[in-house]
Amino acid sequence: MRQNTQLAVVGGTDAQIGQSMRNEISTIFEEVLGRPVVIEDDTDIVEDLGMDSLGVMNFVMAIEDFYDISIPLDRIAQIRTVADLIHTVEDLRKGPAV
Amino acid sequence: MSILAKHGAYKHAYDALRASGVDPLNVRFDAVLSPTEGVIGGRKMILLGTNNYLGLTFDPDCVERAVEATRGQGTGTTGSRVANGTYGGHKELEGAIAQFYGRKHAMVFSTGYQANLGVLSTLVGRGDHLMLDADSHASIYDGSRLGYAEVIRFRHNNPDDLYKRLRRLEGVPGDRLIVVEGIYSMLGDTAPLREIAQVKRETGAYLLVDEAHSLGVLGETGRGLAQAAGVEADVDFIVGTFSKSLGSVGGFCVSDSDDFDIMRIISRPYMFTASLPPGVMASTLGALEKLQAEPHLRHDLMRNACRLYDGLRAMGFETGPEPNPIVAVAMPDQETAVMFWKMLIEGGVYLNLALPPATPSNVRLLRSSVSAAHTTAQIDTALDVFAETGRSLGFLTSGRRRAAGAL
Numbered sequence: 463m464r465q466n467t468q469l470a471v472v473g474g475t476d477a478q479i480g481q482s483m484r485n486e487i488s489t490i491f492e493e494v495l496g497r498p499v500v501i502e503d504d505t506d507i508v509e510d511l512g513m514d515s516l517g518v519m520n521f522v523m524a525i526e527d528f529y530d531i532s533i534p535l536d537r538i539a540q541i542r543t544v545a546d547l548i549h550t551v552e553d554l555r556k557g558p559a560v
Numbered sequence: 561m562s563i564l565a566k567h568g569a570y571k572h573a574y575d576a577l578r579a580s581g582v583d584p585l586n587v588r589f590d591a592v593l594s595p596t597e598g599v600i601g602g603r604k605m606i607l608l609g610t611n612n613y614l615g616l617t618f619d620p621d622c623v624e625r626a627v628e629a630t631r632g633q634g635t636g637t638t639g640s641r642v643a644n645g646t647y648g649g650h651k652e653l654e655g656a657i658a659q660f661y662g663r664k665h666a667m668v669f670s671t672g673y674q675a676n677l678g679v680l681s682t683l684v685g686r687g688d689h690l691m692l693d694a695d696s697h698a699s700i701y702d703g704s705r706l707g708y709a710e711v712i713r714f715r716h717n718n719p720d721d722l723y724k725r726l727r728r729l730e731g732v733p734g735d736r737l738i739v740v741e742g743i744y745s746m747l748g749d750t751a752p753l754r755e756i757a758q759v760k761r762e763t764g765a766y767l768l769v770d771e772a773h774s775l776g777v778l779g780e781t782g783r784g785l786a787q788a789a790g791v792e793a794d795v796d797f798i799v800g801t802f803s804k805s806l807g808s809v810g811g812f813c814v815s816d817s818d819d820f821d822i823m824r825i826i827s828r829p830y831m832f833t834a835s836l837p838p839g840v841m842a843s844t845l846g847a848l849e850k851l852q853a854e855p856h857l858r859h860d861l862m863r864n865a866c867r868l869y870d871g872l873r874a875m876g877f878e879t880g881p882e883p884n885p886i887v888a889v890a891m892p893d894q895e896t897a898v899m900f901w902k903m904l905i906e907g908g909v910y911l912n913l914a915l916p917p918a919t920p921s922n923v924r925l926l927r928s929s930v931s932a933a934h935t936t937a938q939i940d941t942a943l944d945v946f947a948e949t950g951r952s953l954g955f956l957t958s959g960r961r962r963a964a965g966a967l
Contacts, residue, residue, distance in 0.1 A: 516922045523715065532725045535711040
């Protein structure tokens with residue numbers, strides 16, 4: 463079911479993709495954390511959302527399932543904010559760098 | 561403000577733990593008397609948390625061989641093999657390990673930790689893909705950072721998730737190396753190795769199994785999970801340690817891979833550290849011979865493991881998913897875990913208190929490791945102390961109520 467939602471963003475403008483992905487990510491955060499969250503581009507995933515390392519791992523795995531990507535550990539380490547995450551997911555969805 | 565102030569969060573948590581009157585990360589033994597007995601604070605303990613699976617640390621033959629080698633060849637090699645050369649013991653030990661596994665090649669390292677660092681950083685590099693089980697040991701994670709391969713984590717013991725991630729890499733160049741452990745060190749669960757081997761075959765990946773906790777424990781002749789699961793032919797590399805079932809220290813890798821020996825001039829954790837001292841190699845060789853000559857050790861070990869595992873479950877404690885020499889009991893919260901651990905020591909039972917972030921899923925664990933050298937009476941005494949402690953902490957008041965819901 464989730465896989466279908468992502469089709470909505472294919473072909474949109476960058477801004478639309480960003481907004482749509484922000485909504486999807488927000489939903490995934492809420493599922494993993496079990497509470498409502500408000501996220502902005504500059505929301506710090508660990509500090510502002512109070513996630514511990516296990517929470518981050520579960521969240522990353524949920525993101526990976528949803529977008530059908532694998533985020534390598536070095537890329538995860540570079541993600542601090544929601545904007546970083548959106549950028550990484552968009553980048554990986556274009557396909558692996560060959 | 562010191563340069564170490566950046567670790568303030570860890571210091572705060574550690575200080576809080578110590579303020580409760582215990583320091584589980586710094587237990588001091590007055591004496592270690594045997595594989596199963598030690599003295600802490602003047603009190604004799606049953607040792608139930610030392611990974612001494614076959615109980616060979618005090619084996620008279622192994623001790624004698626270590627003494628003899630030390631007398632004959634000195635206390636240390638004082639350098640690496642690339643600089644100070646290879647001793648007879650290094651070659652003999654590598655030959656014995658290779659023969660034991662029925663493999664063409666073996667290489668020994670100074671610790672098991674370094675074996676993972678040295679092997680993982682050499683097998684895969686830039687442009688390759690390292691697929692790690694999410695619950696991998698720290699040495700596997702650290703080894704993955706020492707090379708430059710892309711590191712992808714899959715869900716613990718989940719071959720479908722592994723397959724999905726390998727499928728995402730279709731068409732991408734580079735080698736794929738899957739890394740799993742025979743027995744996972746915290747909960748004592750084994751990898752679903754048959755299914756993982758199948759994923760490996762279907763995707764053209766290589767497979768490495770870390771048998772640190774399963775060497776001498778699983779398999780018909782003690783070769784570990786790969787042997788027990790009947791998939792040794794699918795396992796390209798086995799890594800392991802001498803510091804558990806073989807009672808000494810050191811690590812190894814075995815394989816049939818062509819060009820294996822190139823690792824000796826590439827692998828930095830092999831090249832730039834002092835090699836194993838003669839005494840250690842001599843006792844390890846002795847222990848490896850015992851492991852093969854005395855299969856009853858493995859049977860005694862599993863009998864003891866099942867006795868502890870079944871006993872704890874019958875009392876209503878929540879354990880890991882399968883009976884193995886690592887028997888972990890989940891605690892509902894840190895305060896209870898610390899109190900329980902402290903009371904076990906006061907009752908004469910030493911085991912490991914395992915707390916996040918060292919544990920999977922942030923569980924708090926009382927982690928025991930059973931030995932072939934434990935007597936039935938020692939296991940029963942440990943069970944009695946568990947029961948008594950459980951009762952006084954309100955765990956076992958209502959029959960078989962579960963201790964915690966974490967596992």
